[in-house]
Amino acid sequence: MSYLLAAPYIIFMAIFGIGPALYALLMSFSKFSAGVPQYWAAGLDNYSLAFGDSRFFQVFGNLLEFLIVSVPLGIGFVVLLALLLDMRPGRFSSALRLLYFIPGAVTGPALVLLVICILDPTISPFGPLFHFVGTTNFDGLVFPDSLPFVFTLMGFFSGAGMWIAIQHGGLQGMSKEVIEASELDGCNAWQKARYIKLPYMRPYIVYQTILIFALNVQLFVEPQLLTSTWVQANVPPQWAPNQLAYSYAFDVGNFGAAAALSLLMLAIGLAGAVVMIRLTGFFKLEA
């Protein structure tokens, strides 16, 4: 009976998740000459090609920097804001939650478009601030070393509101009795947040950590549009692993190498996720 409820999901997973993934695995061992695949013909050639590429360690280094910056900052500030808003439920908090959320409507190409304008000190609404810290042009804000922070700011701008709403939705499930009991015990708002609500939010924080990690590993559209397609920013054309794989597939036509690189990404992503699951007990929901 249980399977009946899970059946549609299992079917879609097989067709649009596991199936294509297995085919990608097959592709990574295949040779593509003139677009015709020769299965298993490449052996490990595609993997050694990817490993041997001088850009390989560069793009994974970039991604690692981005993850180190974006994951802790993103989660820390989201949890902080969610708790601060929850201290005083009411019109003001609801209005702010809405305000924080609206940028969630801006992602992908629209987000890149907006960020290009905002990071151009000559037209930006934050222009005076940029001038104050001594930056007068776009290249002074967007350059290789600043990119992990630029992408973090972009992601937080458009994603934080949604996560705040998720954390808020989670907090709504909290029993009123527990809160009332803590008030009778003399807890103030800060103590309630720290000792009652924060532990309660744990499964949602873990969920967010895993998802932010999974989403950020996928970074593609932002660097792609920023570097090559829309503006010639001072950024290497292949900054993220996804871009390198895309370049293998669509610039060079080597789908095998693209698949091999993608699977290496998956392996690294999974290793990271497993570490986090071990640390956080992701599958154990019962707190």
Place this chain on the structure above:
Amino acid sequence: MTRQTATKERAPGRLSLRRYVGDLGIVGYLIRLAILLIFAIYFVVPLVWLLFATTRDPNSLYTSWFPFTFGSIDRLVTSWTNIIGYQNGEMLLWLGNSIRYAGLSLLGSLAICIPAGYILAIGRFPGRRVLLWLTLITMLLPVSAMVLPLFLELNLAHLINTQWAVILPAMFFPFGVYLSYVYYGSSLPRELVDAARVDGCSELRVFWDLALPLARPLLGLLAFISFNANWNNFFGPYVMLNDDKLYNLPVGLNSVVAATSALRPGFNPTPGATSFVQADAAMAAMFMIVPVVIVFMFSMRYVTSGAFTGGVKG
């Protein structure tokens, strides 16, 4: 309880600072306010700027940083007609496509995610852990790995360059399954489920009569996340569709911006390209942003309704 009531009665209607800041403390109150307002600026100012940019010619943008600077109605009308008229009204076509793709994917993914997340959280059946792991793995699958296999698969089914090439893959939404799983796992009282089972309810009946009605906050949240993800889906349509009449807004927006020098002053667009400026680009972005804001307004009412409290008592 009685103590609180007594305090309230002592000063009816009188505004006192101490009472106003309550258990936050005065310093705490100010710190909270400052943090919340700084973030409000960070989130809102770029959007306000973008909104007003639709009315401002390039000259105005360069001379004033103030985000609330209004340009002119004329410029707003020009931006609107430029974007509406882009390639004989393709923008409206893309808007319709986006609504249709995102709406159908949303309905499909909700119907798949909620039962799956529920049974993963409540059920104990062989293969449950495997399914959880596979969910995690499929969430981590890089788009670049999936695009070509998906393309070949959909090609085999003769679905390339149809709306189903976008909608069907988007109905597989492991993120949503995980959210449902976390929601039911942490918020659905086990006693309630067990009681229903003892009463002889079938698993399906427990889900339909008990778990589904309790899922209002989840439903709103999930609806928004799924809609948002589908609305902004760039990579899928970019690869699966080559007829520009079938594009969704993100892919269409990309083609608009790529054809102009709006974001690249000094860059010479190819001959025959449109001479759009920032105001036009901002207007195009508005087409993507406004519908999501509307959906948000609706889904938020569910999210904050907090229908969950008191499930055990009832």
